[in-house]
Amino acid sequence: MRNKIVLKEPRTTSKELQASLASIKVSVHDSTIRKRLGENGIHGRVPRQKKPLLSKKNIAAHLQFAKDHVDKPEEYWRNVLWMGETKIEHFGLNEQRYIWRKKTLHSSIRTLSHL
Numbered sequence: 197m198r199n200k201i202v203l204k205e206p207r208t209t210s211k212e213l214q215a216s217l218a219s220i221k222v223s224v225h226d227s228t229i230r231k232r233l234g235e236n237g238i239h240g241r242v243p244r245q246k247k248p249l250l251s252k253k254n255i256a257a258h259l260q261f262a263k264d265h266v267d268k269p270e271e272y273w274r275n276v277l278w279m280g281e282t283k284i285e286h287f288g289l290n291e292q293r294y295i296w297r298k299k300t301l302h303s304s305i306r307t308l309s310h311l
Contacts, residue, residue: 202238202296209294233296240294 201216202208210226210233217224230240250258 206295237299238296239299241297243295
Protein backbone atom coordinates (compact mmCIF):
# COMPACT_ATOMS: atom_id res chain seq x y z
CA MET A 197 0.00 0.00 0.00
CA ARG A 198 2.76 2.50 0.93
CA ASN A 199 4.71 1.48 -2.21
CA LYS A 200 2.00 3.24 -4.21
CA ILE A 201 2.61 6.45 -2.27
CA VAL A 202 6.31 6.58 -3.12
CA LEU A 203 5.72 5.57 -6.73
CA LYS A 204 3.11 8.31 -7.09
CA GLU A 205 5.20 10.91 -5.18
CA PRO A 206 8.90 9.84 -5.28
CA ARG A 207 10.05 12.78 -3.12
CA THR A 208 8.13 11.45 -0.11
CA THR A 209 10.59 10.92 2.75
CA SER A 210 10.67 7.91 5.05
CA LYS A 211 9.85 10.30 7.92
CA GLU A 212 6.72 11.42 6.06
CA LEU A 213 5.74 7.79 5.51
CA GLN A 214 6.37 7.14 9.21
CA ALA A 215 4.05 10.04 10.12
CA SER A 216 1.43 8.74 7.69
CA LEU A 217 1.55 5.32 9.37
CA ALA A 218 1.43 6.93 12.82
CA SER A 219 -1.82 8.65 11.82
CA ILE A 220 -3.41 5.18 11.49
CA LYS A 221 -1.85 4.05 14.80
CA VAL A 222 1.00 2.02 13.27
CA SER A 223 4.38 2.56 14.91
CA VAL A 224 7.39 1.70 12.76
CA HIS A 225 10.94 3.06 12.56
CA ASP A 226 11.88 5.02 9.42
CA SER A 227 14.83 2.70 8.75
CA THR A 228 12.38 -0.22 8.66
CA ILE A 229 10.35 1.65 6.04
CA ARG A 230 13.47 2.15 3.90
CA LYS A 231 14.41 -1.51 4.32
CA ARG A 232 10.95 -2.73 3.27
CA LEU A 233 10.89 -0.42 0.25
CA GLY A 234 14.30 -1.79 -0.76
CA GLU A 235 13.03 -5.35 -0.45
CA ASN A 236 10.25 -4.39 -2.86
CA GLY A 237 12.68 -3.01 -5.43
CA ILE A 238 12.30 0.66 -4.54
CA HIS A 239 15.52 2.40 -3.59
CA GLY A 240 16.48 5.91 -2.50
CA ARG A 241 18.43 7.85 -5.10
CA VAL A 242 19.90 11.33 -5.26
CA PRO A 243 18.01 13.23 -7.96
CA ARG A 244 19.87 14.79 -10.84
CA GLN A 245 20.66 18.41 -10.05
CA LYS A 246 19.22 21.13 -12.24
CA LYS A 247 21.74 23.49 -13.73
CA PRO A 248 21.40 27.07 -12.51
CA LEU A 249 19.49 29.27 -14.89
CA LEU A 250 21.48 32.03 -16.54
CA SER A 251 19.86 35.29 -17.53
CA LYS A 252 20.47 36.78 -20.95
CA LYS A 253 22.53 39.47 -19.20
CA ASN A 254 24.81 36.83 -17.60
CA ILE A 255 25.16 34.93 -20.87
CA ALA A 256 26.15 38.13 -22.66
CA ALA A 257 28.66 38.99 -19.89
CA HIS A 258 30.26 35.51 -20.12
CA LEU A 259 30.53 35.79 -23.89
CA GLN A 260 32.05 39.27 -23.66
CA PHE A 261 34.60 38.07 -21.08
CA ALA A 262 35.58 35.18 -23.36
CA LYS A 263 35.95 37.51 -26.36
CA ASP A 264 38.03 39.99 -24.34
CA HIS A 265 40.40 37.31 -23.06
CA VAL A 266 40.63 34.85 -25.95
CA ASP A 267 44.07 36.08 -27.07
CA LYS A 268 45.69 36.32 -23.63
CA PRO A 269 48.97 34.36 -23.42
CA GLU A 270 49.40 31.36 -21.13
CA GLU A 271 51.63 33.43 -18.83
CA TYR A 272 48.71 35.76 -18.15
CA TRP A 273 46.52 32.87 -16.94
CA ARG A 274 49.27 31.57 -14.62
CA ASN A 275 48.98 34.83 -12.66
CA VAL A 276 45.19 34.68 -12.30
CA LEU A 277 43.86 33.69 -8.89
CA TRP A 278 40.95 31.29 -9.42
CA MET A 279 38.40 31.14 -6.62
CA GLY A 280 36.56 27.98 -5.60
CA GLU A 281 33.11 27.20 -6.89
CA THR A 282 30.07 28.55 -5.09
CA LYS A 283 26.89 26.56 -4.73
CA ILE A 284 23.86 28.66 -5.55
CA GLU A 285 20.36 27.29 -5.20
CA HIS A 286 17.68 29.08 -7.16
CA PHE A 287 14.88 26.72 -6.21
CA GLY A 288 14.17 24.44 -3.27
CA LEU A 289 15.84 23.89 0.05
CA ASN A 290 19.56 23.90 0.76
CA GLU A 291 19.66 20.25 1.73
CA GLN A 292 20.18 16.82 0.20
CA ARG A 293 16.92 15.11 -0.75
CA TYR A 294 16.44 11.57 -1.97
CA ILE A 295 13.78 10.27 -4.28
CA TRP A 296 12.39 6.74 -4.48
CA ARG A 297 12.92 4.85 -7.73
CA LYS A 298 12.19 1.34 -8.88
CA LYS A 299 15.27 -0.42 -10.15
CA THR A 300 15.02 -0.57 -13.94
CA LEU A 301 17.07 -2.17 -16.66
CA HIS A 302 18.35 1.29 -17.64
CA SER A 303 19.62 2.05 -14.10
CA SER A 304 21.27 -1.40 -13.92
CA ILE A 305 23.13 -0.85 -17.20
CA ARG A 306 24.21 2.64 -16.11
CA THR A 307 25.53 1.22 -12.80
CA LEU A 308 27.47 -1.50 -14.63
CA SER A 309 28.96 1.00 -17.07
CA HIS A 310 30.61 2.86 -14.15
CA LEU A 311 32.46 -0.27 -12.95
